[in-house]
Amino acid sequence: MLREIRPAILVLVVLTAITGLAYPLAMTAIAGAIFPKQAQGSLIEKHGKVVGSALIGQEFKEAKYFHGRPSATVAPDPNDSSKTVPAPYNAANSGGSNLGPTSKALNDRIKEDVEKLKAENPSSPVPVDLVTTSASGLDPDISPEAALFQVPRVAKARNMQEDQVRQLVTQNTQGRLAGVIGEPRVNVLALNLALDTVGTK
Missing domain, CATH: 1.20.5 (Single alpha-helices involved in coiled-coils or other helix-helix interfaces)
Structure with missing residues (x-):
């Protein structure tokens, strides 16, 4: 045996x-x-200090910054551990909202977001990635269209020319991998850092 x-x-x-x-x-x-760089988490530094990762989005609320794709991630409620509270871009709890197209809560939230964005830039259609969340809730990138849509607000908040801000968007737009894989995209953190180097703070 x-x-x-x-x-x-x-x-x-x-x-x-x-x-x-x-x-x-x-x-x-x-x-x-x-x-x-990738093995260490694709960290981004500013003046020797880590300010984020190129792989995980961050929440930017100020008008002078480009905003990322909405995030549906949550965290435990500090007052009641049996409940959760919204925690955008929470890498410890990656996931979507799991709300379907017939969800009233989802439709109401999207409608409200679309109305706010239309007020910012009434002359352009609202890009879908500015009002919908992803499956991970951590997307660091937005489409070039979503970035260009925000140019008037950012330029106004920083007292910059819109053409100058558009040029920054173009400079920070990444194309398809090998010209065929994926879609063109703009890393929101990288764009905002570039904006801080030239724009009025």
Whole structure:
């Protein structure tokens, strides 16, 4: 009996060491050597201080900043642990609202957001990604159309020319990967940091 169990235990220990220890450590070391920035979370620094990640969105509320895609992530209610409260871009609880197209709460929220955005820029149609959340709730990017839609508000808040702000959007627009994969996008944090370097604070 022991003679039959011993090889099984040995195989378990060896495979655990290989797949649970050696392989993850090797992949971590290789990733750190080949892609050091990405392996550390694609962190973005300003004046030597980490201000965020290129992979996780942030909430910008001030008129002088570009706003990202809405986030439906939540966190435990500090007053009642059985409930949750909105916590935009909460990376510890990534997820969508799970509200469907027939949800009154979802439709009311979108309608309210569309009306607010139309008041900001009545001459342009509201881009869909400015009023809808994603499955992750952490999107760091918006479409170029969503960024351009916000140009009049940002330019007015900063006393800048709209053309100057549009140029910043163009400079911070990333194209499709290899020209075919994905969609053009604008990283909101990177755009706002670029804006702070030239715009009136």
